[in-house]
Amino acid sequence: MQTASANIPTLPVNGVTFYLPQSIDDVKALLRQARQANQSVSVRGSGHSFPLTPQTETSANTMHIMLSHLNAVSLDKTTGIVTVQAGCHLGLDPFDPTKISTTENSLCYQLDPLDAQGRRTQPPGWALPDLGGITHQTIGGFMATGSSGGSTKFAFEDALLSVRVVYHGETDVEERVFERPATNDPNDPFYGAAFASMGLMGIVVEATYQCIPAFNIVGSEQTFSQSDCSMVDLFGPGSGDTPSLQQFLNKTDYTRLMWWPQASEQEMVIWQAARADAFKDWQTFVPKPYLEVPKPFGSQTLQDVIEWLAGKLFETIDRLPFFIELIIKRIFPKGNPTREELIRELEKMQDGMLLRILKFFVSQGEDQQFQDIWWNGLPMDNQMSDDLFPVWFTELWIPIEQTEAVMQFLKKFYQNPENAGIFSVELYAAKASEFWLSPAYGTDVFRVDVFWFAKNEENPVDYYDRFWRALPAAGFYFRPHWGKYLPDPNGPQGITYLQAQYPRWNDFMTLRQQMDPHNLFVTPYWQKQLGLS
Known part of the structure; x- marks a missing residue:
């Protein structure tokens, strides 16, 4: 029997097969298939989350999805209201395995276009209130992990008006739109499902934001x-x-x-x-x-080469003391003061060299x-x-x-x-x-x-x-x-500790169970980290 996903393209990434749905209907078909096969469902954004992404990719009996083709942006240039599909990246993702991400199809560019020199060729457009330290992320991934920029005045999520979620209800796949309540009622489920939901409520397929004038x-x-x-x-x-x-x-x-x-x-x-x-x-x-790191002779390519060399140098220095220590241990018997002193000095030298490498390549100075x-x-x-x-x-x-x-x-x-x-x-x-x-x-x-x-x-x-x-x-x-x-979920700052830090933890989990009655979105990673069953 042919599966519903037979015509949906796939892509291997790090030895894992990802489905690449090209429409919301494709997403629904994949969820039906996952439910029939009793699989959990994991959606990958830019893969910037460590160790969430690599650990999830090794999960058995998990369907892996990337929303790269769901990257449409619809902007009302008069009001600044923008609806964007969740697979759209905030900016260019240079490591996108699908190669779909470009600067021009990113959300930020479409809000406020710039030329190759980073200058406007038309009047300023629209903006989001804040961004994180990078813009490789997808809209869905940035929101799911509750990410943030560095400001107490402005927040990315303040612009969020609504999200559209596709999920599997008791009997079939459904859609639900969570809208910001006009009264800002803190008990509204919008505040549980729209941001920092870890993908546990279903698949967010689009979001709508009220942008502000560009700055x-x-x-x-x-x-x-x-x-x-x-x-x-x-x-x-x-x-x-x-x-x-x-x-x-x-x-x-x-x-x-x-x-x-x-x-x-x-x-x-x-x-x-x-x-x-x-x-x-x-x-x-x-x-x-702003220049975070020096660009030798203005060349990004040369900078990449030097960063690669720095990484290799770090690896070499990181491993070298292991071999030298073996030699020291062969020359000097255990307990010999000279042996212990040499090992201590070797460790100090190693740490100093590694520190200098890291500082040089992450600081303009x-x-x-x-x-x-x-x-x-x-x-x-x-x-x-x-x-x-x-x-x-x-x-x-x-x-x-x-x-x-x-x-x-x-x-x-x-x-x-x-x-x-x-x-x-x-x-x-x-x-x-x-x-x-x-x-x-x-x-x-x-x-x-x-x-x-x-x-x-x-x-x-x-x-x-x-x-x-x-x-x-x-x-x-x-x-x-x-x-x-x-x-560690079983350690002193694990599940019990986390539950105590969030006053609305139980409300979130109640909503999660309503949205995912079959635990389709409870991947082994989140099952372990949050104690979900």
């Missing part, structure tokens, strides 16, 4: 000593003209801080930007882009001023290659009123070199959200985003666990970013 940004990046920062009182309450970090996060339109806490560094790199009028003299506005168009300037990390220089994260969202206390705690915590590691930590904020399982639900948050270079052969979970355990023990009860590394 530019003007900003700077400056590097300060951890102990002598004239811009912000990093660890105190602020004084005079120097704001506390919480005050700085609240008053600045967009900002992020990159902290190198190692004893040999102790630097804070502060990126900040303010909105600027895009309509005044738009014909003569010349962008001066010079103060700079920049100005740009909103969708080219806000995603400041688009310049980094996820493929050549991959970075993994665990991101912990903490009520913003605890910012000063968290910084004081981290300053002491990082005095232990094992805690400081060899990479930076990103510090930024997010605006309070009404969505039930947003990590910013009910409160502005201070976010601690711990970096891990993916080519490091050690297990990132061992390092992240230091933060997962230490912060709650000190009274800082975080909510983790759903699209990044999560604590």
Whole structure:
């Protein structure tokens, strides 16, 4: 018997077969097939979520779907209301395995088109209130993981008006539109299904946003000593003209801080930007882009080569001590003081070399001023290659009123070199959200985003666990970013802990059961992480 998906194209990605539906009817056919075959259903966006994406791809008895062909955008240029299909990317995804993603078919470009030099050739269009550090993501993926930019004033989800969800009800596939309630009723299911739903309510196939008039940004990046920062009182309450970090996060339109806490560094790199009028003299506005990393001789290709070489150098240095240590152990007997001292010195040298590589390739190293168009300037990390220089994260969202206390705690915590590691930590904020399982639900948050270079052969979970355990023990009860590394579900910051952090957890789960009575969207990953059955 021919399956309903027989005429739907597929694509192998990392050894996994993905269905590529070309219409909403195709999506419905796939859900019927999955229900008949008793499969779980997983939808992949840009694949930026680690370890969610790779772990889901290894799941047995799972149907994998990419919505790359569902990328249509319909913009009312008079009102700024845009309806976009969930497979559309925010910006160019240079790693899109389908090769469908382009700058020109991205949402941001279609809202506010630019030429190849990043300049407008027509009056400014429309914008979203905020963007994350990259724009590779699909609309569906960005919303599903509850992602956010770095602002307490503006939030991506504030523009969201509705989502259309395809799901399998008790007997057949159905559609449901969740619309933002005119009364902003916090009990409306819109706040459970439309954002930060982890794909557990069904497949979001389109979303509608109320855009705002396009804007530019003007900003700077400056590097300060951890102990002598004239811009912000990093660890105190602020004084005079120097704001506390919480005050700085609240008053600045967009900002992020990159902290190198190692004893040999102790630097804070502060990126900040303010909105600027895009309509005044738009014909003569010349962008001066932010440079996150130096582009040798202005060549992106050469930069890619150097990033690749840096990754290989990191891998080599990361492995070299293992072989040298074997030689040392053969020469000196166990317990010999010389042997132990040599091994300790070798580890110190290795960490120092790895730190220098990472810092050189993720930091411009010079103060700079920049100005740009909103969708080219806000995603400041688009310049980094996820493929050549991959970075993994665990991101912990903490009520913003605890910012000063968290910084004081981290300053002491990082005095232990094992805690400081060899990479930076990103510090930024997010605006309070009404969505039930947003990590910013009910409160502005201070976010601690711990970096891990993916080519490091050690297990990132061992390092992240230091933060997962230490912060709650000190009274800082975080909510983790759903699209990044999560604590062990059976550990002290696992399922029971997460349930306690979300006042609307039970409401979300009740709605989830209504939307997915057959647990079609409960993949093994989310079953494990959230304790779903």
